[in-house]
Amino acid sequence: DTEVTQTPKHLVMGMTNKKSLKCEQHMGHRAMxxxxxxxxxxxxxxxxxxxxxxxxxxxxxxxxSPECPNSSLLNLHLHALQxxxxxxxxxxxxxxxxxVEDTQxxxxxxxxxxx
Amino acid sequence: SQQGxxxxxxxxxxxxxxxxxxxxxxxxxxxxxxxxxNSGRGLVHLxxxxxxxxxxxxxxxxxxxxxxxxxxxxxxxxxxxxxTASYFCxxxxxxxxxxxxxxxxxxxxx
Numbered sequence: 439d440t441e442v443t444q445t446p447k448h449l450v451m452g453m454t455n456k457k458s459l460k461c462e463q464h465m466g467h468r469a470m471x472x473x474x475x476x477x478x479x480x481x482x483x484x485x486x487x488x489x490x491x492x493x494x495x496x497x498x499x500x501x502x503s504p505e506c507p508n509s510s511l512l513n514l515h516l517h518a519l520q521x522x523x524x525x526x527x528x529x530x531x532x533x534x535x536x537x538v539e540d541t542q543x544x545x546x547x548x549x550x551x552x553x
Numbered sequence: 554s555q556q557g558x559x560x561x562x563x564x565x566x567x568x569x570x571x572x573x574x575x576x577x578x579x580x581x582x583x584x585x586x587x588x589x590x591n592s593g594r595g596l597v598h599l600x601x602x603x604x605x606x607x608x609x610x611x612x613x614x615x616x617x618x619x620x621x622x623x624x625x626x627x628x629x630x631x632x633x634x635x636x637t638a639s640y641f642c643x644x645x646x647x648x649x650x651x652x653x654x655x656x657x658x659x660x661x662x663x
Contacts (some may be wrong), residue, residue, distance in 0.1 A: 443594070458648055469649050475562060478658075479655070479656075480641055480653035480654060480656050481596065481641075481653050482653075483651070483652075486649075486650060494648075507559075512585075526593065528595060528596070530596075532649055534649065535647075535648045535649040537649070539601055539603070540645065541598045541601055542596075542598065542651060544595035544597070545595050546594050547593070547594065547595050549593070
């Protein structure tokens, strides 16, 4: 299984809502990532989990809260978002930082709209 | 932070023609990777070139890397309509974190 899955595909939420994005991989990868991508822009790294521990937080606002329950799952909890947070949220996984050549496998993304 | 700068930002060609995209970066890298993204979807890894390599081939793809100029190019030969997508270079500076360039939007017309 060489697939990264993400749910939901689309999410519309109000600024007072709490929602979660989910990501799953079964490739035995030990690093997982969250990216945010605005239209016609490149992906921007938000968080990196390495061996289930948060290793990188790219100064992301606290209204985004990542969680890695186990090595196959990655969640992104959303609370009190702003309309400018509307974007495509991409999850990726890779074998891990101890690999010399580490390529990332991306999920299809969750299209988030904040009203 | 964005490191790579792709050139051109957009490219429109006919099927069968070759497409060349360029990428420049600013810092030392372990490797440079190219990814493709179909409209509004996830990214697909295409090819990786190590910092000590100068050229690499994979099917219709040819990647070059010039570390002295901090630049790379991606050549797609005999393009097809299905190659229509956005192409991003990404630099790996270590610890498996990638920094993506701004991307080139490629349109291949039948």
